[in-house]
Amino acid sequence: xxxxxAFARLGTYMLRHKLIYAVLLLVxxxxxxxxxxxxxxxxxxxxxxxxxxxxxxxGLAWFGVLFLIxxxxxxxxxxxxxxxxxxxxxxxxxQDMMSHTLALPQSYFDRNHSGDLLSRFTNxxxxxxxxxxxxxxxxxxxxxxxVASFAYLLYINWVLALICLxxxxxxxxxxxxxxxxxxxxxxxxxxxMSRTTSFLNDILGSSMVFKAFSxxxxxxxxxxxxxxxxxxxxRKKAGIEGATGAISSLLGNLTxxxxxxxxxWFVANGRLxxxxxxxxxxxxxxxxxxxxxxxxxxxxxxxxxxxAERIFEVMDAPAEVEVLPEVxxxxxxxxxxxxxxxxxxxxxxxxxxxxQISLELTRGQQxxxxxxxxxxxxxLFKLLLGFYTPDAGEVSINGSPITGMRLEQLRSYFAYVxxxxxxxxxxxxxxxxxxxxxxxxxxxxxxxxxxxxYEFVMELPEGIHTDIGEHGSRLSGGQRQRLSIARAMLKNAxxxxxxxxxxxxxxxxxxMVQQAIRKLMKDKTTLVIAHRLxxxxxxxxxxxxENGEIVERGSHEELLTARGRYSELYNTQLExxxxxxxxxxxxxxxxxxxxxxxxxxxxSVAGAV
Ligand SMILES: Nc1ncnc2c1ncn2[C@@H]1O[C@H](COP(=O)(O)OP(=O)(O)OP(=O)(O)O)[C@@H](O)[C@H]1O
Numbered sequence: 001x002x003x004x005x006a007f008a009r010l011g012t013y014m015l016r017h018k019l020i021y022a023v024l025l026l027v028x029x030x031x032x033x034x035x036x037x038x039x040x041x042x043x044x045x046x047x048x049x050x051x052x053x054x055x056x057x058x059g060l061a062w063f064g065v066l067f068l069i070x071x072x073x074x075x076x077x078x079x080x081x082x083x084x085x086x087x088x089x090x091x092x093x094x095q096d097m098m099s100h101t102l103a104l105p106q107s108y109f110d111r112n113h114s115g116d117l118l119s120r121f122t123n124x125x126x127x128x129x130x131x132x133x134x135x136x137x138x139x140x141x142x143x144x145x146x147v148a149s150f151a152y153l154l155y156i157n158w159v160l161a162l163i164c165l166x167x168x169x170x171x172x173x174x175x176x177x178x179x180x181x182x183x184x185x186x187x188x189x190x191x192x193m194s195r196t197t198s199f200l201n202d203i204l205g206s207s208m209v210f211k212a213f214s215x216x217x218x219x220x221x222x223x224x225x226x227x228x229x230x231x232x233x234x235r236k237k238a239g240i241e242g243a244t245g246a247i248s249s250l251l252g253n254l255t256x257x258x259x260x261x262x263x264x265w266f267v268a269n270g271r272l273x274x275x276x277x278x279x280x281x282x283x284x285x286x287x288x289x290x291x292x293x294x295x296x297x298x299x300x301x302x303x304x305x306x307x308a309e310r311i312f313e314v315m316d317a318p319a320e321v322e323v324l325p326e327v328x329x330x331x332x333x334x335x336x337x338x339x340x341x342x343x344x345x346x347x348x349x350x351x352x353x354x355x356q357i358s359l360e361l362t363r364g365q366q367x368x369x370x371x372x373x374x375x376x377x378x379x380l381f382k383l384l385l386g387f388y389t390p391d392a393g394e395v396s397i398n399g400s401p402i403t404g405m406r407l408e409q410l411r412s413y414f415a416y417v418x419x420x421x422x423x424x425x426x427x428x429x430x431x432x433x434x435x436x437x438x439x440x441x442x443x444x445x446x447x448x449x450x451x452x453x454y455e456f457v458m459e460l461p462e463g464i465h466t467d468i469g470e471h472g473s474r475l476s477g478g479q480r481q482r483l484s485i486a487r488a489m490l491k492n493a494x495x496x497x498x499x500x501x502x503x504x505x506x507x508x509x510x511x512m513v514q515q516a517i518r519k520l521m522k523d524k525t526t527l528v529i530a531h532r533l534x535x536x537x538x539x540x541x542x543x544x545x546e547n548g549e550i551v552e553r554g555s556h557e558e559l560l561t562a563r564g565r566y567s568e569l570y571n572t573q574l575e576x577x578x579x580x581x582x583x584x585x586x587x588x589x590x591x592x593x594x595x596x597x598x599x600x601x602x603x604s605v606a607g608a609v
Pocket of ligand 1: 349353372373376377379
């Protein structure tokens with residue numbers, strides 16, 4: 001998108017506030033008139049003093065008081081409206097950006113770093129807000145002030161006026177040269193800031209990892225590099241601003257001195273009154289001032305337009321839905337889910353992550369997907385949830401291809417329990433309620449009971465209103481998972497997609513989670529990704545996925561008898577678990593409930609599917 005495009009689009013936001021801009025324009029014109037009045041006032045007061053006209057002072061004093069009141073009110077209105085309009089436009093941009101971001105497909109989030117997005121929501125938004133308020137109005141005010149002052153100077157003495165004006169082109173040229181350098185540099189600073197925000201976003205969100213690996217020094221060094229890169233851009237900015245300011249003021253002072261000498265000479269020769277010379281000095285500042293601040297303002301505007309482009313880039317990214325979806329109040333009827341010859345490769349990836357996938361899941365059936373890492377299990381879920389569209393083949397529910405369904409309609413068939421609990425900052429209530437927006441407290445409590453989470457939640461200081469911290473960091477892994485299950489319970493969708501919700505839990509916690517899952521799965525059709533094969537022995541069908549293909553399918557017994565890939569995986573895992581069991585059995589007491597459970601123990605809590 002060209003700069004003009006960004007400006008025109010910002011214009012649509014500004015046009016929504018025509019009235020404020022109209023008042024701001026009036027205030028600006030009034031402030032220019034007040035500036036000129038000040039020059040006139042100085043001339044009058046000087047002339048009265050030179051002529052020893054005491055009578056004139058009384059009137060001038062009253063005029064001065066009135067002037068101060070009007071100028072004060074005008075300054076207040078000017079500052080208030082500029083800040084106000086910035087805040088309004090920033091707010092609207094933020095909201096529009098958020099609603100579009102929420103509508104973006106998963107592939108967008110795969111490609112773009114969340115820290116970069118964050119930077120667009122914050123730094124860029126701030127910069128654009130400035131442009132629509134202060135920068136914009138100053139860009140209008142300064143040329144108007146220069147023209148008005150020049151007209152007044154012409155009226156006082158045209159020779160002096162032309163001398164003053166001669167500085168204009170020089171200052172303009174300075175501004176153009178330095179303005180370009182400023183724009184190039186500010187793009188660099190913005191990019192550095194965005195990289196730094198991404199880095200901070202990553203490391204601050206995983207404080208336990210960097211502490212556990214003792215990589216604080218390395219992170220500190222990396223951060224110093226990022227921070228230095230911002231600082232170096234900012235130093236360069238200071239250099240450019242300093243040079244622009246120095247050249248502008250040198251040119252301004254030179255012209256000023258020249259004009260002053262000539263004005264003094266005119267006064268000495270009786271061709272100019274002393275008051276007119278004082279007015280001239282004041283007007284000279286008004287004429288030269290804008291030329292020296294304009295380059296900086298133009299550079300700021302360019303920088304903000306760059307920021308606006310980055311915001312509009314997000315808003316222009318193709319969305320997966322036009323209107324943000326609403327949760328369907330009543331869960332749909334479900335009969336059968338069919339996948340026929342499904343094939344899929346991620347955008348930007350040459351390799352196919354799924355190939356020739358065909359399966360049928362009927363109401364009430366419990367299906368498990370197992371297989372080595374990278375086999376395509378999670379990708380299968382992503383396609384079912386409509387995060388990506390298959391390259392070939394078809395997914396249909398109750399005989400209707402999902403391509404003909406709205407996304408919210410498709411997603412209403414599934415309750416998803418992700419591997420990571422997927423909780424967000426806010427209260428327990430906020431998190432659970434996302435399963436059924438608008439749910440009553442009783443429904444939330446019931447879901448918590450069903451998910452074996454009621455008791456621990458009630459023990460928390462503020463119950464369901466307790467803030468759980470970033471991604472639920474104030475809770476244990478098992479507690480997080482039980483909340484994730486409670487959320488799925490509240491959704492009450494016909495198909496449960498469970499992504500190995502029992503991974504990495506201790507014995508006690510796993511029991512609680514498994515119980516919760518069993519209740520969740522009651523009367524539900526289930527598709528579960530399982531890494532621990534001991535937990536899926538009761539599944540109706542087990543699919544073994546490898547390299548994106550289903551290489552085996554059948555019940556636990558059938559697959560063991562077949563002595564194929566499943567039986568290989570099962571026996572390897574059995575051996576590993578009993579080796580771990582033997583290695584740790586001597587320490588059971590010191591471990592408490594955090595130890596690795598035996599295969600038999602696991603089998604006793606198995607039956608999730
Ligand atoms: N967003 C992505 N972009 C590109 N390739 C991806 C993306 N996500 C996964 N892949 C690739 O797709 C393949 C299947 O990955 P998938 O996450 O489905 O495996 P998985 O069976 O769920 O693995 P695991 O058991 O480790 O979770 C892998 O080769 C992986 O590298």
